[in-house]
Amino acid sequence: MTDAYKLPEVWTWEDETGGKFSSINRPTAGAQFERELPIGKHDLQLYSLGTPNGQKVTIMLEELLEHGVQQASYDAHQIEIMNKDQFSSGFVAVNPNSKIPALMDYSTSPATRVFESGSILIYLANKFNSFIPKDHTQHTECINWLFWQMASAPILxxxxxxxxxxxxxxxxxxxxxYTMEVKRQLDVLDKELKTKPYITGNEYSIADMAIFPWYGRLVQNRVYKGAAKFLDAEKYINVIRWADKIATRPAVIRGLEVNKPG
Ligand SMILES: N[C@@H](CCC(=O)N[C@@H](CS)C(=O)NCC(=O)O)C(=O)O
Known part of the structure; x- marks a missing residue:
């Protein structure tokens, strides 16, 4: 049991609580300094970092390019979250929540801002009519699993x-x-993937792209050093089979390389 903590009546923020992110996180929102974002030559401007949430989007953009969708060409700008780039006025104007990934689409008038990785995946899938099933049941399954992933990422x-x-x-x-809950979620996936190649069925979709950088890479021991062993991930054989197959896709290999943290 963790040492008991006596709740104060009103919580107050202590500047340094320790841990990797204590120096960047604070209980207030908004820009902390003035700086515009760079804008490259393509309609799509991605402001992100190669973390699992960022990788979902670069995998999708690379899959679109692999598919021959030239309008999906994009400029990738690295947002170094440990350097607090996410708190610039330019970034906050694209995502008031100050989290990567964020996207600007200058092909629309006015330009469209898109934030939250799940929202960006749906936006790109709808814009280019790709990687989202057309069949009603499959389409709904895809959205089900995409939302499942978005809700499970805070747990993982x-x-x-x-x-x-x-x-x-x-x-x-x-x-x-959290270990209990992550293992339960891995078991959910393992049971689902026992009978189908992709999470919505036969079609590879944005739901797989959202889940792979988190749970796929987790069972491959590529997220959180030592976590695969700790979670006894070997036993989720259907998740491993699915992840190993996705990991060989050329667009996935490229997508994992974009905006790699320094
Ligand atoms: N729900 C958001 C989560 C995004 C998120 O948590 N991004 C992290 C990196 S993976 C971040 O930008 N952290 C910076 C910070 O906490 O200040 C999404 O899926 O887009």
Whole structure:
């Protein structure tokens, strides 16, 4: 059990709580300094970093290009979150939530801002009519699983990953809580993928692109060092088979390389 903590009546922010992200996170929103974002030559301007949430979008853009959709050409601008680039006035104008990934589409008038990785995937899928099933049932399944991933990322990233890799110490209570939930989610996926090649059925879609950088890379031991062993990931054989197949796609290989953290 973690040391008991006596709740104050009103919580107040302590500047340095320890852990990897304590120096960048604070309980307020908005721009912290003035700086415009660079704009390259293509209609699509991506402001991101090669973390799992960023990789979802670069995988999709590379899949579109692989598919011959030239209008999906994009400029990728690296946002170094540890350097607080996400708090510039330019970035906050594209995403008031100050998180990567964020996208500007200058092909529309006025230009369109898109933030939240799931929203960006749906935006690109609708814009280019690709990687989202047309069949009603399959389409709904795709959205189901995309939302499932968006809702599970805080458990895996913010919860398990934070306490397994980034917290200043290892605390049993949160690690037990989040490990149990991550394993349950891996089991959900494993049972689903037992009978179908992709998460919505026979069609590779934005739902697979959203899940792969998190759960696919987790079972491949590419997210949070040592986590695959800790989670006994070997037993999720259907997730591993699905992830290994997706990992060989040329667009996925390229998408994982874009905006790699320095
Ligand atoms: N729900 C958001 C989450 C995005 C997110 O958490 N991005 C992280 C990197 S993976 C970030 O920008 N962190 C910067 C910070 O916390 O200040 C999405 O899926 O787009």
């Amino acid at each position: 990233g913010g919860g398990f990953g934070h306490f397994f890799s980034y917290a200043p110490k290892h605390y049993k209570y949160p690690i037990d809580r």
